[in-house]
Amino acid sequence: QVQVRESKEGTVQTGGSLRLTCEFSGPNEKNYCMAWFRQGPGKSREAVARIAGYRTTWYADSAAGRFTISRNMNLLYLQMNNLKPEDSGLYVCAADELDPRNACSGRVSFSEYKNRGQGTQVTVSA
Numbered sequence: 001q002v003q004v005r006e007s008k009e010g011t012v013q014t015g016g017s018l019r020l021t022c023e024f025s026g027p028n029e030k031n032y033c034m035a036w037f038r039q040g041p042g043k044s045r046e047a048v049a050r051i052a053g054y055r056t057t058w059y060a061d062s063a064a065g066r067f068t069i070s071r072n073m074n075l076l077y078l079q080m081n082n083l084k085p086e087d088s089g090l091y092v093c094a095a096d097e098l099d100p101r102n103a104c105s106g107r108v109s110f111s112e113y114k115n116r117g118q119g120t121q122v123t124v125s126a
Contacts, residue, residue: 003024003025003026003115004022004023004024004093004094004095004115004116004117005022005023005024005093005117005118006020006021006022006091006092006093006117006118006119006120007020007021007022007120008120009120009121009122009123010120010121010122010123011122011123011124011125012083012122012123012124012125013124013125014083014084014085014124014125014126015082015083016083016124017079017080017081017082017083018080018083018122019077019078019079019080020036020077020078020080020091020093020120020122021075021076021077022034022036022075022076022077022078022093022117023074023075023076024074024075024076024093024095024115025074026095026115030053030054031053031097031098031102032053032095032096032097032098033050033051033052033053033095033096033097033098033103033104033105033107033113034050034051034069034071034076034093034094034095035047035049035050035051035093035094035095035104035107035108035113036048036049036050036069036076036078036091036092036093036094037091037092037093037094037110038087038089038090038091038092038122039089039090039092040086040087040088040089041088041089043089045092045110046060046062046108047060047107047108047109047110048060048062048063048067048078048091049063049067049068049069049078050069050104050107050108051069051070051071051076051104052098052102052103052104053098053102054071056103056104057069058104058108062086062087063080066080066081066082066083067079067080067081068081076093076095078091080122083122083124084124085124085125085126086124087122087124088122088123088124089121089122090119090120090121090122091119091120091121091122092110092116092117092118092119092120093116093117094110094113094115094116094117095113095114095115095116096112096113096114096115097114
């Protein structure tokens with residue numbers, strides 16, 4: 001069983017930066033596909049970044065060039081720079097086992113991740 005827990009919520013002005021932290025625990029911690037999802041007001045939940053193991057990353061178009069996902073042992077980070085009001089929403093950390101090729105297999109759907117946190121609210125003010 002993998003336990004997932006995000007850092008407390010944050011508020012920042014447009015153009016500012018924020019780093020989210022997710023702490024997770026479980027067997028064979030290196031063998032996980034980890035992702036950050038967000039859901040803004042009136043919007044569907046979407047994947048913003050993903051990392052396979054410790055290296056291979058993927059970003060949504062809306063996050064590429066501004067967000068960086070990384071890991072350090074059992075901590076997952078999302079560094080967010082040049083934030084915009086449309087980045088506001090509930091950010092949720094999720095984890096699932098890597099496939100036999102040690103890849104995430106293109107997983108971008110929330111339902112594909114067995115282990116999920118409760119989420120942390122990010123508010124970007126104009």
